[in-house]
Amino acid sequence: MGGDSGNRISVEELSFTYPGAAREALSGINLFFEQGEFCSVLGRNGSGKSTLARCLNAILAPSGGKVTSCGLDTRDQGGSLEIKKRIAMVFEDPDTQIVGTTVEEEVAFGPENLRLSTDVIRERVDSSLELTGIREFIGRQPSRLSEGQKQVVAIAGALAMEPAFLVSDESTSMLDTNARQRILELFLSLKEKGMGIIHVTHFLEEAAMSDRVVVLDNGRVRAEGAPGDVLYDPVKVSEMGLDPLPVTIVAREMSAMGYPPPGPVLTVEELLACIRA
Amino acid sequence: MHPRLTLENVSYSYPLPGRGEVPALSGISLRVEPAEILCIGGANGSGKSTLAQVCAGLLMPSSGSVRYQDKRVERHKDLLELRRKVGLLFQSPEDQLFADTVEKDISFGPRNHGLRGADLEARVRRAAELFDLSLEELGARSPFSLSGGEKRRVALAGVIALDPEVLVLDEPFIGMDFDSRQHMKALLGRLRDTSGTSIVIITHELSSSWSLADRYALLAGGRLESLQNRSELVCNEADLSALGLRLPQWGLLANRLEKMGIVVLDPADPLALARAVCSIGEAGDDR
Amino acid sequence: MIGKDITIGQYLAKPTALHRLDPRLKVIAILAGASVIFLYGSGWGLLAFTGMLVLVLVLARMPLWPLLKSLRTVWVIILITALLQFFLTPGKVVLSWGFLTVTDTGLYNGLIFSSRVVILVLLLAALVMTTAPLALADALASLLSPLRHLKVPVGHVITVTSITLMFIPNILEVSRKVMRAQMARGADFESWNVFRRVRDIVPVLVPLFVKVFHDAEELALAMDVRAYPENGIRSRLYPPRIGALEIVLTLGFMSIAVGLIFVF
Numbered sequence: 001m002g003g004d005s006g007n008r009i010s011v012e013e014l015s016f017t018y019p020g021a022a023r024e025a026l027s028g029i030n031l032f033f034e035q036g037e038f039c040s041v042l043g044r045n046g047s048g049k050s051t052l053a054r055c056l057n058a059i060l061a062p063s064g065g066k067v068t069s070c071g072l073d074t075r076d077q078g079g080s081l082e083i084k085k086r087i088a089m090v091f092e093d094p095d096t097q098i099v100g101t102t103v104e105e106e107v108a109f110g111p112e113n114l115r116l117s118t119d120v121i122r123e124r125v126d127s128s129l130e131l132t133g134i135r136e137f138i139g140r141q142p143s144r145l146s147e148g149q150k151q152v153v154a155i156a157g158a159l160a161m162e163p164a165f166l167v168s169d170e171s172t173s174m175l176d177t178n179a180r181q182r183i184l185e186l187f188l189s190l191k192e193k194g195m196g197i198i199h200v201t202h203f204l205e206e207a208a209m210s211d212r213v214v215v216l217d218n219g220r221v222r223a224e225g226a227p228g229d230v231l232y233d234p235v236k237v238s239e240m241g242l243d244p245l246p247v248t249i250v251a252r253e254m255s256a257m258g259y260p261p262p263g264p265v266l267t268v269e270e271l272l273a274c275i276r277a
Numbered sequence: 278m279h280p281r282l283t284l285e286n287v288s289y290s291y292p293l294p295g296r297g298e299v300p301a302l303s304g305i306s307l308r309v310e311p312a313e314i315l316c317i318g319g320a321n322g323s324g325k326s327t328l329a330q331v332c333a334g335l336l337m338p339s340s341g342s343v344r345y346q347d348k349r350v351e352r353h354k355d356l357l358e359l360r361r362k363v364g365l366l367f368q369s370p371e372d373q374l375f376a377d378t379v380e381k382d383i384s385f386g387p388r389n390h391g392l393r394g395a396d397l398e399a400r401v402r403r404a405a406e407l408f409d410l411s412l413e414e415l416g417a418r419s420p421f422s423l424s425g426g427e428k429r430r431v432a433l434a435g436v437i438a439l440d441p442e443v444l445v446l447d448e449p450f451i452g453m454d455f456d457s458r459q460h461m462k463a464l465l466g467r468l469r470d471t472s473g474t475s476i477v478i479i480t481h482e483l484s485s486s487w488s489l490a491d492r493y494a495l496l497a498g499g500r501l502e503s504l505q506n507r508s509e510l511v512c513n514e515a516d517l518s519a520l521g522l523r524l525p526q527w528g529l530l531a532n533r534l535e536k537m538g539i540v541v542l543d544p545a546d547p548l549a550l551a552r553a554v555c556s557i558g559e560a561g562d563d564r
Numbered sequence: 565m566i567g568k569d570i571t572i573g574q575y576l577a578k579p580t581a582l583h584r585l586d587p588r589l590k591v592i593a594i595l596a597g598a599s600v601i602f603l604y605g606s607g608w609g610l611l612a613f614t615g616m617l618v619l620v621l622v623l624a625r626m627p628l629w630p631l632l633k634s635l636r637t638v639w640v641i642i643l644i645t646a647l648l649q650f651f652l653t654p655g656k657v658v659l660s661w662g663f664l665t666v667t668d669t670g671l672y673n674g675l676i677f678s679s680r681v682v683i684l685v686l687l688l689a690a691l692v693m694t695t696a697p698l699a700l701a702d703a704l705a706s707l708l709s710p711l712r713h714l715k716v717p718v719g720h721v722i723t724v725t726s727i728t729l730m731f732i733p734n735i736l737e738v739s740r741k742v743m744r745a746q747m748a749r750g751a752d753f754e755s756w757n758v759f760r761r762v763r764d765i766v767p768v769l770v771p772l773f774v775k776v777f778h779d780a781e782e783l784a785l786a787m788d789v790r791a792y793p794e795n796g797i798r799s800r801l802y803p804p805r806i807g808a809l810e811i812v813l814t815l816g817f818m819s820i821a822v823g824l825i826f827v828f
Binding site for chain 1: 320321322424425426451452453454455456457458481482521522523525526527529530533547548550551552554555557
């Protein structure tokens with residue numbers, strides 16, 4: 001477990017209850033998130049995954065336990081500005097998170113809030129647009145872009161904060177298949193550049209592309225590990241309220257027929273590769 | 278036996294004041310039969326939302342004709358009648374809930390069409406039952422106090438209460454988790470099988486309705502590109518990609534098998550697919 | 565930007581001279597103009613002012629039609645208040661209709677009041693159409709910052725105003741969607757029956773409010789997550805410059821406006 005505290009988010013015995021709620025939304029969560037890692041958080045509706053995401057960047061303060069993000073305790077009000085700089089977040093609805101009338105204005109929003117100088121803002125806007133591959137959108141009106149493009153703009157806006165981690169709270173849920181693919185590829189390329197990606201989703205194909213998967217159920221961590229280890233058994237997966245990958249269902253039928261189980265395969269290519277071997 | 282809903286060469290353009298018109302649909306011809314589930318696959322921007330509204334009588338086509346059981350929809354009066362016969366549910370239908378109680382919300386539709394008293398009550402009761410909602414438990418509660426899945430079913434019941442023969446659903450599974458989705462698929466299948474309702478599911482995600490749909494129509498750029506069944510879809514993977522759509526893993530697997538010369542009769546059946554995959558191994562062993 | 569590209573009463577992305585003007589100057593000019601109008605404006609003064617306003621807008625190449633459309637939303641209120649003035653102000657009776665009487669003072673007051681409101685709405689619409697919501701929020705934050713010393717909660721005013729402004733297109737979009745959904749259930753918004761139309765508003769208003777509040781919360785969160793400051797004071801990628809020309813023009817406009825009101 002490498003790196004100093006500046007490179008990770010650590011969640012210790014975290015519990016959280018919404019004001020007025022009967023039951024805990026999260027209880028006894030223990031997790032680590034590292035930079036340079038793409039981690040997916042899965043769980044059925046109401047399992048607490050959005051709540052967990054919002055505890056990581058101090059939007060929500062823990063009811064019990066502790067979250068230390070990049071060395072800062074999220075319960076400490078004084079550190080909240082620093083946390084917002086280190087841990088950026090994008091949300092599900094592209095239309096309610098964009099504030100600018102041009103893409104440029106949108107991406108500049110964060111740095112402007114940090115009261116940086118014009119030169120530095122300019123630099124950050126340019127590099128965020130470069131990183132997300134949307135340089136040519138700079139003068140366009142976000143309202144005229146597709147939902148997928150808007151989400152890329154939202155991510156560029158988040159990157160302009162120069163964060164160590166990017167938390168995606170179901171940012172792909174409202175997009176079509178091609179747009180989702182683009183966002184996933186963007187996450188992977190950001191991860192390669194050393195950013196920590198925490199992606200809350202209910203699409204298992206996306207989780208299958210990540211380094212690590214965390215499954216929440218009823219506010220607790222139900223499973224954690226490499227995608228292959230966590231998602232290969234369709235019975236366990238559906239018990240956790242998730243949509244099993246078809247390939248895993250087929251693999252299970254195959255073992256029921258007496259065929260030697262092909263191991264933890266999650267994609268069509270993997271399945272066929274195993275058979276041919 | 279006439280098809281329930283027929284669209285013939287329908288085109289629609291949105292008027293934009295000061296900027297002319299924006300074409301949304303062109304030359305769409307489509308038939309919806311009784312007791313079938315038709316999936317219209319289209320990416321965002323393909324015109325699927327407009328098509329849903331034309332089918333349900335919210336928009337009058339700019340050209341071409343819409344017929345319900347061979348009677349042409351021509352005047353405003355016909356449009357209103359079509360809205361009763363074709364129920365329409367938009368994305369995130371829970372956004373439309375407004376009444377103090379679940380019962381009142383469900384009764385909004387039939388009440389607008391003149392139902393009162395015992396008839397209204399019976400209709401509301403039946404609609405609630407069709408979507409596994411217990412009026413005893415939930416009828417007097419505020420719709421805003423329900424869970425996401427329950428809210429969605431209340432919205433659906435509100436539309437079914439109109440007693441439509443055709444139900445058009447725009448992205449009905451979005452945002453639903455596994456259990457809710459399975460439940461919804463079972464309810465829709467039941468509607469088709471026991472009430473003979475025609476169900477049109479409009480979506481960009483072919484996976485949710487993979488085992489449910491009887492036929493697929495593909496929409497892109499306002500045009501209906503093709504009409505296929507599941508096996509045909511499997512063979513035409515490249516075409517789907519060009520339309521911004523993707524086969525679910527089931528279909529992808531069937532497609533790869535088909536390329537290897539192994540035909541799967543039902544690409545929604547896990548057993549059939551499993552047997553097909555096993556047979557590759559056996560073929561290999563025989564070498 | 566939230567919602568689709570609707571241009572009624574919200575930011576118009578067409579570069580006019582007014583767009584480039586520092587929003588603080590616009591706000592000051594409008595405040596000055598509006599107060600003079602409401603305090604002193606009457607009769608010919610109002611007409612002269614309106615004439616000058618139209619001239620300025622035309623010179624600045626402002627498209628007038630969207631501006632006039634913004635009156636659509638308020639005409640009912642204007643009509644009702646005008647009618648109240650007509651019927652309830654004491655004075656010499658000019659028209660009579662059963663127990664309803666219209667007096668000459670009532671007529672005059674009603675017309676004056678309506679014109680003032682119309683001008684105010686046009687001024688505000690012009691402001692909103694030529695100023696990006698964020699820029700307007702920044703302008704308000706800057707202008708109101710001295711009030712912070714008096715412990716006035718300026719920050720909240722700024723955030724709420726900016727979110728509200730950014731929400732106008734969203735509100736229109738959501739109401740369209742909800743209306744469509746209710747139409748599919750038999751609500752008739754084109755009915756000749758006025759009672760029916762009024763009754764069918766409720767199934768639109770409730771979901772509209774619920775959704776709009778929900779979306780506003782999400783927007784506030786998205787702004788908070790990128791460190792939008794409590795006091796609204798931020799730096800700018802394109803800092804607004806107040807040059808001599810702008811000041812002269814603004815002062816010129818204001819003096820002419822005030823002059824016209826007092827002369828007439």
